[in-house]
Amino acid sequence: MNNAYLNFPQERLKALEQYITTLEIWLETELQYRQADNFIFGVSGGVDSAVIAFLLARKFKARAIGIMMPSHSHPNDLNDAKLVMEAAGLPYHVVDLTQTHDTLMAAIGEAYNHTGDTMKDRVIFGNNSARLRMTTLYTVAQTRNGVVVGTDNAVEWHTGYFTKFGDGGVDIAPLIHLDKDEVFALAKMLGVPQQIIDKKPSAGLWEAQTDEDEMGVTYAALNRHLRGEAVTEAELARISYWHDRSHHKRAMPRFPEKPY
Numbered sequence: 001m002n003n004a005y006l007n008f009p010q011e012r013l014k015a016l017e018q019y020i021t022t023l024e025i026w027l028e029t030e031l032q033y034r035q036a037d038n039f040i041f042g043v044s045g046g047v048d049s050a051v052i053a054f055l056l057a058r059k060f061k062a063r064a065i066g067i068m069m070p071s072h073s074h075p076n077d078l079n080d081a082k083l084v085m086e087a088a089g090l091p092y093h094v095v096d097l098t099q100t101h102d103t104l105m106a107a108i109g110e111a112y113n114h115t116g117d118t119m120k121d122r123v124i125f126g127n128n129s130a131r132l133r134m135t136t137l138y139t140v141a142q143t144r145n146g147v148v149v150g151t152d153n154a155v156e157w158h159t160g161y162f163t164k165f166g167d168g169g170v171d172i173a174p175l176i177h178l179d180k181d182e183v184f185a186l187a188k189m190l191g192v193p194q195q196i197i198d199k200k201p202s203a204g205l206w207e208a209q210t211d212e213d214e215m216g217v218t219y220a221a222l223n224r225h226l227r228g229e230a231v232t233e234a235e236l237a238r239i240s241y242w243h244d245r246s247h248h249k250r251a252m253p254r255f256p257e258k259p260y
Contacts, residue, residue, distance in 0.1 A: 003187035004220065012205040016185055023174050024059050030172050039064045039145035041091060042133055042167070045080030047187050047196055048151040048175060050088075054190035055174065056149070057088040065144065068138055071101045071129035080196060087193050095142075097132045100109070102204060104128065126203065130166025138169075147171045154179050155222045159239065160246020162217060163202075168249060179223040215242060 001123045013050075031039070039056055043049045043066040056064035068081045078094070085092040105128060112124075135147045150170030152162050157176055162168040175183060181203070185199050201211040201219065212218050217238040225239050 003184075004223070005188065008185060012187075013170050013185065016182060017189060018086065019199065020055065020189065022056075023055060027056070027060065027172075027174065031060075034147055034171070036145050036147045036148035037063060038136055038141075038144045040141040040144060041149040042068055042107050042137055043081040043085055043150065044151075045077035045084065045196070046151075046201065048153055048183060049081075050084045050129055050192045050196045051175065051187050051190060052151050052194055053084050053088040053090055053151055054187070057090050061089060064090050065140070065146070067140055068092060068094045069133045070094070071097040071132060072125075073098075076160035078100060080199070083193055087191070093200075095136050097129065097136065097260055098122070101129055101132055105130070109238050126209075127163045128168055130163035131169075132171040134163075134166050141171075149174065151175075152176060153183050154160075154226055157250065158226060159215065159222065161242065162249065163209065163243060164249045171225045179226050180219040181223045190244045196234075217242075219228060 002190050005013075027039070031037075039060055041049065041052050041056070041064070043053060053064070053066055056257065066081075066085050068078060069087075082092070090239040105125065134148075139149050140146065148169075150167065152167060152170075152173055153175045154177055156162050157173075158172075178186065184197060202209055202212060203214075210239045214223075217235050221235040222239060225231050225236070231239070
């Protein structure tokens with residue numbers, strides 16, 4: 001059970017409750033700034049997208065649309081995503097990308113000698129799914145004059161644990177300043193179903209994949225590090241490894257100097 005937030009001091013919980021109001025004001029400002037009508041977001045069945053759903057449902061129920069985009073995904077994830085949206089009372093659509101993903105991978109497979117049986121292949125496979133989801137969200141957003149809402153949190157941003165131009169390709173990222181414990185705390189405050197809160201975090205990139213196993217470090221250590229608290233040398237090494245190799249994901253495209 002992901003319950004570290006239960007040990008938060010009262011002042012921290014109060015600050016998070018106030019932050020919900022801050023986010024609602026910010027979301028309204030972003031909608032007006034972009035002259036948009038709707039918020040469009042992906043729903044995976046995980047806690048991050050569930051928090052986005054329940055946050056938007058508070059003030060923007062008529063202007064928020066969730067999109068579920070299975071691509072070789074576990075059926076339980078789709079069921080959990082539907083549970084989230086029905087509990088939040090928001091409309092949703094299911095766009096199955098499995099066949100699209102397979103067609104694209106088959107078309108480009110020879111270009112990079114894809115075999116499908118190495119870790120690199122699995123990462124490429126998962127990243128392709130993430131980028132197809134980004135394309136889907138922006139297509140829907142274009143038809144609905146929408147803003148694409150990201151679900152990445154502070155831990156994912158710091159470690160680069162997102163797909164470049166995939167789940168990292170969004171217009172706004174409301175959770176970017178919240179560590180994973182704070183995301184779970186918000187989930188509890190907003191009324192996210194407990195079975196979603198209790199799920200082991202996973203990007204769903206392949207069968208039985210979990211965030212912590214792939215990164216080689218726990219969310220508890222990552223949260224402590226982001227809060228400026230002590231971690232072991234081994235934990236710091238893993239965190240630094242992920243952070244240092246992902247600078248390009250957090251940067252805008254680089255340009256040469258002007259010719260004259």
